[in-house]
Amino acid sequence: MSSFTNIPMLIQQMQQEIRQKRYTMALDTIRELEKLSVNRKQILWHKALLESKVGNLHVALAYLKELDSEEPHVAKLEEVILSNWDTYTKVIAEYNYAVSEIELGYTENVLHIVDNAMEMAGKMPIPIELYRMKTILVARYEAGTLSRYTVGLPLHVLDDPTIKRVVAAEPPRPDIARPVPKPKPKRKLKKGAAALFAGIATVLLVFVIWLIANLLAQPDTASGLPTTVPVEKPAITETEAVKEEPVEVPDTEPEEEVEPEFVSNEEARMYYNEGYKQYLNEDFPAAVAYLEYAVRTEESDYFTDDASYFLASSYLREQKYEEVVNTAKAFYKEESEHYKESPYREGMRLQESRALWKLNKNAESTAILDELISKPNVDWVTYEAKAMKKLIEEGESSEDVEQAS
DSSP: OOHHHHHHHHHHHHHHHHHTTOHHHHHHHHHHHHTSSOOHHHHHHHHHHHHHHTTOHHHHHHHHHHHOOOOHHHHHHHHHHHHTHHHHHHHHHHHHHHHHHHHHTOOTTHHHHHHHHHHHHTTSOOOHHHHHHHHHHHHHHOGGGHHHHHHTSOHHHHTOHHHHHHHHTSOOOOOOOOOOOOOOOOOOOOHHHHHHHHHHHHHHHHHHHHHHHHHHHSOOOOOOOOOOOOOOOOOOOOOOOOOOOOOOOOOOOOOOOOOOOOBOHHHHHHHHHHHHHHHHTTOHHHHHHHHHHHTOBSSOOTTHHHHHHHHHHHHHHTTOHHHHHHHHHHHHHOOSHHHHTOTTHHHHHHHHHHHHHHTTOHHHHHHHHHHHHTSSSOSHHHHHHHHHHHHHHTTOOHHHHHHHO
């Protein structure tokens, strides 16, 4: 497909994502448009607008300075940014303070600092970095409340790759008993209604008695019964026994299994959105049903690596460990740049390691964990890999860990 064909589709996709307030996805789309021959001013304007929506006011202001336009909508956005600049600098100062506390190892107070920064933001868009930090902290120290916390997040925050990975790594919560509604008390009939029903019942009873009395008073009528004619028995004649010949059944070849059909990218995107929604609702069987279709595209799209990752994560929660391993292997075999440059590659590797551990393949699981621990950039995957390797080295089985949790 040529770039000229891609441009209208990408513009339409970006506009739809902006209408849906999925600003993170719209930023990814605008970056794709930037690679094509699109008007530079339009790119800068949309980048500034979207960065302001996700709370990166300093980035948005830099794009506006580069745009250097006196158009009314540009001036209005710059005015809004400058009016919130003092608050924004205070929020960023709190964020930097939280980062320094983490680097010094004082993580006890960081969650309080982040909450304070979010309250300080007020009506101003909260920077996406604060959402990322709080999600990671909640997952680390208050894992039981992560699901409730993510339910109230804006869509553009839930679309952020880092937050997606943290949410996907959350262990499943135990089923919570739902309250049983109390039966409603039956309402008593009023005296007037009761008297009316009693009168109707009396009239019906009198009518039935009168009808039965009339039927009994009618004279009996003799009914002539038809005479029956004796039927002669048929004569029994000897017949030759018919030999039953075996029926020849033609040999039929077994039908070949039909390969699953591909779905269009548009349908796959719909399946992915619904599957991800069910995943967030912790309805993992439904998530599997949708996400399995989301990955059946002839050509990969920007969301297919996401679908593969959350499909594997749903399999993991459904204890379908072989499917997790197969999904991970299929993920690594993909040659598309969406998979090769996917932010989920390391997270998928971690899920594969966990599934192998569940299958008691500790050697293979440990090899993957060593690979993740030794990678140059240290992030949440590194910490999870270290924690899992420690459990394996201590000789704890995955079943023991599940029972303890």
